[in-house]
Amino acid sequence: MMKKWLPAFALLILLALVSLFDSGTLTGFDDPNISGADTAWMLAATGLVLLMTPGLSFFYGGMVSRKNVISTMLQSFICMGIITLVWVSVGFSLAFGDSIGGVFGNPMTFAFFNGVGAAIHPDLAPTIPFVLFALFQMKFAIITPALITGSFAERVRFSGFLLFIILFSLFIYCPLAHMTWHPDGLLRRWEVLDFAGGTVVHMSAGFAAIAAAIILGKRKSHGVAHKPYNVPFVLLGTGLLWFGWFGFNAGSALGANSSAALAFATTTVASAAAMLAWVLYDALMGRKISGMGASIGAVVGLVAITPAAGFVTIGQSVFIGVCAAIVSNIVVYYKNKTGIDDTLDVFPCHGVGGIVGMILTGVFAQEVGLVYGETTTFLRHLASVFLVGAFTFGLSYAFFKLTNLIIPMRVSEKAEEYGLDITQHAESLSKSTTTEQITVMIREAAQQ
Structure with a gap:
């Protein structure tokens, strides 16, 4: 039992030793280009986004059965440790290093945060310390693999899960972040608009979730009436996610400015609209208005507005929230008829919510959306949905297969x-x- 963890422990020690050879110096403290207001807001936003991961652990933990609560919550929580070190060592460089073909960054550009200091970066962080930008982006990298955990809850081996999230972060998340947010990224050059992560975070997690559900198969209890362990946990998690999402979306403006204020407004309005749409649709279908339904609806609204937050009006955000909630609710219903055991409906909520958000961003984005007579952005958004879906599902499926060969990912029936x-x-x-x-x-x- 102990020996199986020896390679992981040895790798951590090696990482710690290699980190000692970091030749970076603490420079840039007097950079006159730094805005105090922008820096203060981004420090707060970075903390808010980190809070989302413990919030997600409560959100997921309350949904599973009593005997799997700690495991489910830990799967989210542990991402704050492991992905942080992955990001510092090579992940940030893969996402924002010198572009290689517009697909991923040079892994050596910012390895071990070398060159990531207190000064600005003219292209990526023009008014805040570059290290703050790197830390803000780190929190996105942390929560994305945590989102996937809901799809294989109650049946995944913890050691296999750890290996998979490292592979996912390095070879799926980081290239998507580069393609979408780096100035020379492939999707960025296509002028695809993703304000805060509709493709990078939510679609990638959603399609990876479907791959996970297929590879791991159904739980023994699948199809049996399931009673969530603790609905108040779910409500608490939703509140923490909603609160943290203001950093997620408004922080993506990278400053204390009008874009941040707009994103703040559209975020809360879309979530409110989606929550009401979900529970009222449930009522129309003969189901009770429930705490679970209100929580899931609110999160779907947050997901859907994420790519559009800084590009649409408040009125349009209401439409986006309502539309996403109804579509996701319908997909949840039909998913349950397919036999695919996506335990906590990660794909119907995050994957489909992200897809709806990206498509409607192409419809409503100020001046370039379909409603303004422009078709280019809308068509490119449709293409990006298919590209990101195929890229994420294909690689996730391959990495689940690879991980399964190294460490069987499914626990035994007795476990x-x-x-x-x-x-x-x-x-x-x-x-x-x-x-x-x-x-x-x-x-x-x-x-x-």
């Missing part, structure tokens, strides 16, 4: 029966479960 909290982490929410019982259950699950 699934006992729950991942006990079998993966030796922890339990049940006060009646003794240490001896936990030890026996772990042993039985490992022997199967």
